[in-house]
Amino acid sequence: MIEDPLCTVVEPMPDDRLAAPAPWPTTVEEALAVQERLRPLVDLADDPTGADASGVRHVAGLDVGYGAGDEVTGAVVVLDAGTLQVVDRAVVRERARFPYVPGLFAFRELPPLLAALERLRITPELLICDGYGLAHPRRFGLACHLGVLTGLPTVGVAKTAFVGRYDTPAPERGAWTPIVLDGEVVGRALRTRDGVKPVFVSQGHRVGLETACAHVLRLAPRYRIPEPIRQADRLSRS
DNA sequence: GCGACAG
DNA sequence: ATCTTGTCGC
Numbered sequence: 013m014i015e016d017p018l019c020t021v022v023e024p025m026p027d028d029r030l031a032a033p034a035p036w037p038t039t040v041e042e043a044l045a046v047q048e049r050l051r052p053l054v055d056l057a058d059d060p061t062g063a064d065a066s067g068v069r070h071v072a073g074l075d076v077g078y079g080a081g082d083e084v085t086g087a088v089v090v091l092d093a094g095t096l097q098v099v100d101r102a103v104v105r106e107r108a109r110f111p112y113v114p115g116l117f118a119f120r121e122l123p124p125l126l127a128a129l130e131r132l133r134i135t136p137e138l139l140i141c142d143g144y145g146l147a148h149p150r151r152f153g154l155a156c157h158l159g160v161l162t163g164l165p166t167v168g169v170a171k172t173a174f175v176g177r178y179d180t181p182a183p184e185r186g187a188w189t190p191i192v193l194d195g196e197v198v199g200r201a202l203r204t205r206d207g208v209k210p211v212f213v214s215q216g217h218r219v220g221l222e223t224a225c226a227h228v229l230r231l232a233p234r235y236r237i238p239e240p241i242r243q244a245d246r247l248s249r250s
Numbered sequence: 251g252c253g254a255c256a257g
Numbered sequence: 258a259t260c261t262t263g264t265c266g267c
Contacts, residue, residue, distance in 0.1 A: 076257070078258045112258080114255040120257070143256045153256070174256045210254085 036109050043116045044150075051152045053160045058220040068093045070100075071231065072136035073240025074128070077119040077248030082108040086124025087248035089240060090134050096231070096239050102131035103247055113171065116172070117143055118154040122161070127246075129162065137220070138227065139166040140240045144174055145216035147191050147199040159217020166216030167224040168199075169238055172211060183207050185230060200225055204232035211236060 035045040061067055071093045077085040083105060091101040104127040110119035121143070145155030145168035155168030176193035178201045185206050191199040191214070199214030202225055212230050215221050233237035237245070 074258085078257080084258095112257065114257090117256055148256085168256085172256070173255050 015128075019152065020113050021170075025189075037112075037119055040113060040116065043110070043113075043119045044101070045154045046119075047150055047157070050157065050160050052150065054156045056146070056220065057214050057219045058223050059218040060164055068137045068227070070134055071138045071140060071227070071240050072129075072132070072240065073140045073242070073244040074125050075142040075144075075241055075248045076124055077246035078168065079105070080194040084108045084121070084124045085248045086121070086126075086128040086222065087244045088125065088128040088132060089243040089247055090132060090136050090229075091240050092138075093138075096233070099241060100132055100134040100244075101247060102128040104128045104131065115149045118157040121154060122157060125158065135164075137165065139164050139216070140228075140231065140238055141166055141168050141216060142170070142244070144168045144170050144199070144212070145214040147174060147176055147193065147214035149175055149197070149211065153214065155214065155216025164221070165218040167219050168214045168216050169228055169229060169233050169241060170212040170214075171237070173201075178212075181210055188225065197221070202228060204229060204238070208236050240241075 039048055071089050072090045073089050074088050087103045092099050104124050107162045109123050120148045144153035155166045159166035159236040176191040179189045181187040181189045181201050181203050185203050188200045188202040190197045201210040202213050203210045213225050228238050
C-alpha cells in the first residue's frame with residue numbers, strides 16, 4: 013500500500029450533498045424546471061482560493077460510457093495537477109434515468125457521475141467535464157449543473173460544436189476564438205494541438221473563462237483531449 | 251415552419 | 258455514445 017498511488021488518501025470526498033436528488037426529473041418539463049431553478053446559483057467568477065492557476069493540487073476528469081440497453085458507466089479519475097499522474101479513480105455502472113435529449117444532457121449523465129464522485133477518496137479542487145457548461149441553450153449545461161450540485165469548481169470541454177457561432181482559430185496550439193451565442197461570449201474554441209481540430213471550452217462554476225482555458229491547455233500537453241478526460245474516457249469503457 | 255442538436 | 262479497416266502523417 014505504500015507504493016500504490018491510488019491509496020494516497022488526502023481528504024475524503026464529502027458524501028452528504030452529492031447524491032442525485034431523490035426524485036430525479038422524469039419528464040422534459042420537470043428537467044427544464046430544475047435547470048431554471050438552479051441556474052441562478054451558478055458562479056462564473058474565478059475562485060481566488062480554489063481553481064485559480066495556483067490553488068489546484070488535484071484535478072478530476074469525468075466521462076460516461078454507454079453499454080447495452082440503458083446501461084451507463086460513470087467514471088471519474090483524479091490526477092495530480094502537477095505531474096498529471098493518476099492518484100485516484102472510481103466507476104459506477106447503472107441504468108440510465110433519463111433519455112438523451114440535447115440541452116438536457118446532464119439528467120442522463122449526472123446520476124452515474126455523482127455516484128462515482130462519492131466513491132473518491134481524494135477531493136479534487138477542479139472538475140473537468142466532458143460536455144458544455146455556459147455554452148448551452150439556457151446557459152446551464154452539464155458543467156454548470158455539476159458545479160452547483162457539488163459546490164466544486166468545474167469546466168466544460170466538448171469535442172464538437174453545440175450552440176453558438178465561432179470562427180476557426182489559427183492553427184497553432186493555444187490559438188482560440190470566442191463562441192458567441194445571442195451576442196454573448198459563452199466559451200472558446202481552443203487549439204490544444206497544432207493543426208488539429210479545436211476543443212470547445214465553456215465555464216461551469218467558480219472558474220473564469222480565461223482561467224478555464226489556461227487549465228485546459230496545461231492539462232493537454234500532448235493530446236487534443238485534456239488528460240483528465242482521456243483517462244476518464246478510458247475507464248468508462250473498460 | 252424546418253433543420254440542427256454536447257454524449 | 259456506439260457500430261467499424263485501413264491508412265496517412267508526425
